[in-house]
Amino acid sequence: MRKNVTLRDVAKEANVSISTVSQFMNGRFTYMGEETKGRIEQAIAQLNYRPNAIARGLKQQKTTTIGVIIANVVHRFSTLVVRAIEDMCIKYNYHVIICNADDDETKEKQYIDMLMAKQIDGMIIIPSSQDRKNYEDILSYQIPLVFLDRTVEQSEAPSVVVNNYKASYEAVRHLIDRGYRNIGFIGPELKMNTRKERFRGFEEALRTAGIAENEKLMYHGEVNGAQKALSAMLSRQQKPDALFISNDRMLVEALTFAKTYALNIPEDLALVTFDEVEYASFFSPSLTTIEQPAYQMGEEAAELLLKQVNDGVPAEELSREYVHRTTFHVRDSTEIKA
Amino acid sequence: MRKNVTLRDVAKEANVSISTVSQFMNGRFTYMGEETKGRIEQAIAQLNYRPNAIARGLKQQKTTTIGVIIANVVHRFSTLVVRAIEDMCIKYNYHVIICNADDDETKEKQYIDMLMAKQIDGMIIIPSSQDRKNYEDILSYQIPLVFLDRTVEQSEAPSVVVNNYKASYEAVRHLIDRGYRNIGFIGPELKMNTRKERFRGFEEALRTAGIAENEKLMYHGEVNGAQKALSAMLSRQQKPDALFISNDRMLVEALTFAKTYALNIPEDLALVTFDEVEYASFFSPSLTTIEQPAYQMGEEAAELLLKQVNDGVPAEELSREYVHRTTFHVRDSTEIKA
DNA sequence: CTGTTAGCGCGTTCAC
DNA sequence: GTGAACGCGCTAACAG
Numbered sequence: 001m002r003k004n005v006t007l008r009d010v011a012k013e014a015n016v017s018i019s020t021v022s023q024f025m026n027g028r029f030t031y032m033g034e035e036t037k038g039r040i041e042q043a044i045a046q047l048n049y050r051p052n053a054i055a056r057g058l059k060q061q062k063t064t065t066i067g068v069i070i071a072n073v074v075h076r077f078s079t080l081v082v083r084a085i086e087d088m089c090i091k092y093n094y095h096v097i098i099c100n101a102d103d104d105e106t107k108e109k110q111y112i113d114m115l116m117a118k119q120i121d122g123m124i125i126i127p128s129s130q131d132r133k134n135y136e137d138i139l140s141y142q143i144p145l146v147f148l149d150r151t152v153e154q155s156e157a158p159s160v161v162v163n164n165y166k167a168s169y170e171a172v173r174h175l176i177d178r179g180y181r182n183i184g185f186i187g188p189e190l191k192m193n194t195r196k197e198r199f200r201g202f203e204e205a206l207r208t209a210g211i212a213e214n215e216k217l218m219y220h221g222e223v224n225g226a227q228k229a230l231s232a233m234l235s236r237q238q239k240p241d242a243l244f245i246s247n248d249r250m251l252v253e254a255l256t257f258a259k260t261y262a263l264n265i266p267e268d269l270a271l272v273t274f275d276e277v278e279y280a281s282f283f284s285p286s287l288t289t290i291e292q293p294a295y296q297m298g299e300e301a302a303e304l305l306l307k308q309v310n311d312g313v314p315a316e317e318l319s320r321e322y323v324h325r326t327t328f329h330v331r332d333s334t335e336i337k338a
Numbered sequence: 339m340r341k342n343v344t345l346r347d348v349a350k351e352a353n354v355s356i357s358t359v360s361q362f363m364n365g366r367f368t369y370m371g372e373e374t375k376g377r378i379e380q381a382i383a384q385l386n387y388r389p390n391a392i393a394r395g396l397k398q399q400k401t402t403t404i405g406v407i408i409a410n411v412v413h414r415f416s417t418l419v420v421r422a423i424e425d426m427c428i429k430y431n432y433h434v435i436i437c438n439a440d441d442d443e444t445k446e447k448q449y450i451d452m453l454m455a456k457q458i459d460g461m462i463i464i465p466s467s468q469d470r471k472n473y474e475d476i477l478s479y480q481i482p483l484v485f486l487d488r489t490v491e492q493s494e495a496p497s498v499v500v501n502n503y504k505a506s507y508e509a510v511r512h513l514i515d516r517g518y519r520n521i522g523f524i525g526p527e528l529k530m531n532t533r534k535e536r537f538r539g540f541e542e543a544l545r546t547a548g549i550a551e552n553e554k555l556m557y558h559g560e561v562n563g564a565q566k567a568l569s570a571m572l573s574r575q576q577k578p579d580a581l582f583i584s585n586d587r588m589l590v591e592a593l594t595f596a597k598t599y600a601l602n603i604p605e606d607l608a609l610v611t612f613d614e615v616e617y618a619s620f621f622s623p624s625l626t627t628i629e630q631p632a633y634q635m636g637e638e639a640a641e642l643l644l645k646q647v648n649d650g651v652p653a654e655e656l657s658r659e660y661v662h663r664t665t666f667h668v669r670d671s672t673e674i675k676a
Numbered sequence: 677c678t679g680t681t682a683g684c685g686c687g688t689t690c691a692c
Numbered sequence: 693g694t695g696a697a698c699g700c701g702c703t704a705a706c707a708g
Contacts, residue, residue: 004685006684006685006686007685007686007687008685008686011695016694016695017694017695017696018685018686018687018695018696019686019687019688019689019694019695019696020693020694020695022686022687022688023687023694025686025687026687032693032694033693033694036693036694048475050451050454050455051455051685051686052396052455052457052684052685052686053452053455053456053457054392054395054396054401054456054457054684054685054686055396055684055685055686055687055700056685056686056687057392057686057700058390058392058393058396058684058685058686058700058701058702059685059686059687059688059699059700060686060687060700061342061700063392065456073417073421079411079417083411083438086438095435095452095456096435096436097433097434097435098434098436100421100424113388114433116388117388117389117390117391118391118392118403118433119390119391119392137386342701344700344701344702345701345702345703346701346702354678354679355678355679355680356679356680356701356702356703357678357679357680357681357702357703357704358677358678358679360702360703360704361677361678361703363702364703370677370678371677371678374677374678389701389702390700390701390702392700392701392702393684393700393701393702393703394701394702394703395684395702396684396685396686396700396701396702397683397684397701397702397703397704398684398702398703399684
């Protein structure tokens, strides 16, 4: 059983021609004799023939494989998105190659090159870069592309994103409505648009409410530094009564704070966060979560891509119509208990 | 830029022959003229030529891609394993296609067929089945294969596993040494070897200590049912003072118990579990974790596979030498605080 | 040192 | 209804 059995072998075994077997494999029975059909079936079973997807792909210029590059696997968001994409692709008999760029533009570009070399039929990318240039090759080669979670300036590819500005604004507004005034901010450096928008929403909510920003209650930086920053904030005279934490890694750091210092987050400290973290509500009696519909976003992205790849819908049509700003939902931990 | 630029186009542009360009691409400059080399380089740059990995794979019977089928993504263990495999493969310039079988033999088989059709160079599988037959095709086609986490009876493929029996035994022994006597068991149905071994270790530890098994304190079933089972155990007259929970999904269910009933796991209830769960130690003052070196296991599996795929080491050599029963580590939550 | 040729496994006209 | 022949893009002898 060592040698690969090919179409030719089947043809020989069944005493028909290669192309007849090919027809058979592709369900073109139109003019095929019942008897030959039977012979082919038997030959295939006997030889345990398996079509070679590589060879077929070479000929058809199609691999029924799409590539997915995510910025960072450690985010729960990415995990959910990936599962959604996989689930969707399975239905359409597509394969998925997943790559993790670790928020590194260079690594991302390497993956893009590899995926293109592998002739994938399309890509879904959670971009690690704001710069159009990393994605230019994909577009110039007319490879279907969908961006997810983050947008890229001046790119004609459709993207599935959440309205970060609005979400942040409303969540902070929600805090303010409930009487909180000293609201701190903890998040990563403001490199991505997403992050900027989240911060902008935060700021705008404060401004609208006539609350002055307090530089001392803000941290933009590495995940590692979040604990120290939080610790510093909490030891200040005018310490925060609420905290806006802009992603789940930061939230975990904040929660681990309690672990490290063997004390809990102050009872009365309200937390607002994007991305749900399991058990987080145990650590803060008042936790407000901005729920991003990660799974749905993944599904939409996959749909958008498959429409191009599978149904041949041109990207332009989609970009106009489908540039989603998916809805989110602000939810209190009290709702969970209820 | 629409049409794919091929080797032929480059050759034409550089005024050389196709094979010369091929040589160039593969770094065989041995006898190549400086001048032609320059011309080729320029042509490649100008045309933005990208080699077609599919075509190359067809010829070389090699795709530099391996397939990974995991039983279930929701386990933290799988996540870590996948990352390890990816990290390792990147170093050797291999690609990874990841599939999630959802503990379903049929789905697993489908993935196996798809991966074989895609001519992957090797596979790493966390088996969803104990039965050899799902993997027979892979072996008969001489495709390199490594099993991970679970073994498959009578399969000649090397496997990387932990000694579940020993780990369970020692962990329960540990509980007994600390004075616990009414030790309950919560785990999935005893279908896989792994699960049986974990339960066997549990039983043996009790037996050795002369403690009678109590059927009422045992649950083998769906994850969904774990809460009800736990609830029942805890409301019994002779309720458990310790609990052995055999995987992380079950543990999460048990912890969520507290959430649902708005009360904590009893203060004095000791927990033992495989697989670490973030924050779990917050819920049980006494948590003993059997740490499986997931990342290392993934690395080892990848190494084992790449030795076959990349270095051509025959599987027999590996099966003798490398069938690992990797070490684990029993760790108390008290150690963490220390 | 470079060009010619023959496949890798499959799909597709176009005659028979 | 069926088969011969060509090509997808690339590599690997073998000539020259």
